[in-house]
Amino acid sequence: MTDITTDVEREHSELLQFLYACPVGLIQADMNGRMTMLNPVAMQLLHRLGNASASMNVFAALEGYAPELRNMITSFSGNNGQICQGHRIHVGRPASHGNSIPMVLACTLVKLGPVSLMATLEDVSEQVAQEQRLKQADAWFASFLNGADEYGVVAIDADGRIQALDPVARQQTGFEEGDLVGAHVQVLDNPDPGSASMNITEEIEVARRDGWHLTEGWCAKRGGSRYRCQRLICVRGKMEVAAQIVPGYTVILRPLSHVGMDADQLRRRLTTDLLTGAYNRAHFFDVAEEEIRRCAQRDNAVGLICIDIDHFKTVNDTHGHAVGDLVLKAVAEACMGVLRSSGTFARLGGEEFTALLPSSDPSTTIEIAERLRAAIAVISVRIGELDLRVTASLGFAVRMAATVSLAELMQHADRALYAAKRSGRDRVVDSDAIPAAA
Incomplete structure (x- = not known):
């Protein structure tokens, strides 16, 4: 009897260790959503929704962001089984303090029996943001292959100083290489006064973090005028990952007069x-x-x-x-x-x-x-x-x-x-x- 008790206590202890160590939120609830068990990660994720966790009902906690969850449960006809997997819940507010990426949760629901279900919650905010960036890149690079002769290339060093311009970049901007070599690439940035968009120095910082950054904006031309373009900043060469040091960047300039339709199609693809x-x-x-x-x-x-x-x-x-x-x-x-x-x-x-x-x-x-x-x-x-x-x-x-x-x-x-x-x-x-x- 003592051995059986010891085994049960050991299994209980191992279960608790698993719940505390599990990197995703685990919730057990009845079919009405009343939570009977949740691990620390689940508590943390629900707490970040505001006062949602106070209700101790998973459907009420998520109702403002995913009202369809109740429908999924009621329309599931099986006695047990997976109801949804990785269903994305867009919360909208920042994913964490100091982070501007909108918070997105992935929810999986499994019906355990007639009266109970298991839910998992995982913060996939960074993954969703990266997917959106990759969609942008896919569309951009596909069009790049179809019109490479329309793209200007500017080489800059790790500090953002211009090292060289190709002939297309010189034609687009009106600058000669001697006008710009040694100057900071900021000289090519000509945003609207009071614009809240990132300046090119901030874009370089994003490219250093992510490997690349794509944006639209105004590029300066010689003589004080400007033109609308898409600007892709890519890390050039091998980055020292541990120290986050890059040898330099390649800036690709694409005039929007050639790609207005592509830009609209890309925007629709990402928003509709x-x-x-x-x-x-x-x-x-x-x-x-x-x-x-x-x-x-x-x-x-x-x-x-x-x-x-x-x-x-x-x-x-x-x-x-x-x-x-x-x-x-x-x-x-x-x-x-x-x-x-x-x-x-x-x-x-x-x-x-x-x-x-x-x-x-x-x-x-x-x-x-x-x-x-x-x-x-x-x-x-x-x-x-x-x-x-x-x-x-x-x-x-x-x-x-x-x-x-x-x-x-x-x-x-x-x-x-x-x-x-x-x-x-x-x-x-x-x-x-x-x-x-x-």
Whole structure:
């Protein structure tokens, strides 16, 4: 008996060591999200969301950033198994103190049985930022191969002083090599007065850290004029990694008069949902945080509408995902037609969309929400001899921006959305019209 007790104590001790040493957040919860166990990393990640961890409910903690998690749980029909893997949750605020990279969490949900589930949380902010930089690089280098003769090359040393210019760079800028050799590359920088963008010295520092940096800006020309260009700064030669010392950099200048369309395509690729043309989730959080900050400075109210297509799972199960995609595109097109330039419209994931309405009071917000609902209700998707009709449930919240965060605003709107679904669907519900505990 003593041996059995010792084995159990040893296993318990090893389990605790594993939980404390595990580099990702581990959470055990019931099917309603009530947490029964979480390790220190999970506590730390939830704490960084503000007061979210106080609720001890994982869905409530993440509701302002990932309201779709509840839907994922309820729509999962298996007795056990993986519900989602690496589902990205864009928090939007800086990933850590002193870091300007927006925080992104990766969430994996596993149903352990009829009444319990396991969740993992991992901070993937740096990885997502790097992926975005790589997307930029892929598009940029692909176009570089198609027009290498249009690129000017400037060699600079580790301190940013110009060592040489190729003929294309001299042609673009109007400077001769003798005019610039020995001067700091800052002489080629000609930003707008008061611009908040990084100067070229700061860009070199980023290139030293990441290996390269790509930006758009104004490049100086001889005689005081300037031209718009993309500028890529790459580390040249082998870097001493431990000491973070580089031998020099190569600066590639690409006039935007040749690539305006490429720049637009790249911007769309990084900010929009490829299926529907709405803003993607990551870009929405970036824009929404800035809009709320702007409204707060002006003491303006801000409205947010959450939209969920009714019975969308049935559409996919009955007609197939290709038809489901047609429905998603039709809904997005209808909503963007209603909003035009009056708000920021995005697809959060699956069949969930959202619209942020700056400087919008309750009467304006409910009017727009009803117009969105009506526009969706008249959509008809032709499938052979069948005209498929869909509806949507909408919930909205309006708050003074100075007193509310984006996460809180989304949480209020999402509660109203679920109230709309519970009360019959194809309707709009105001978050102020439902009890706080609903």
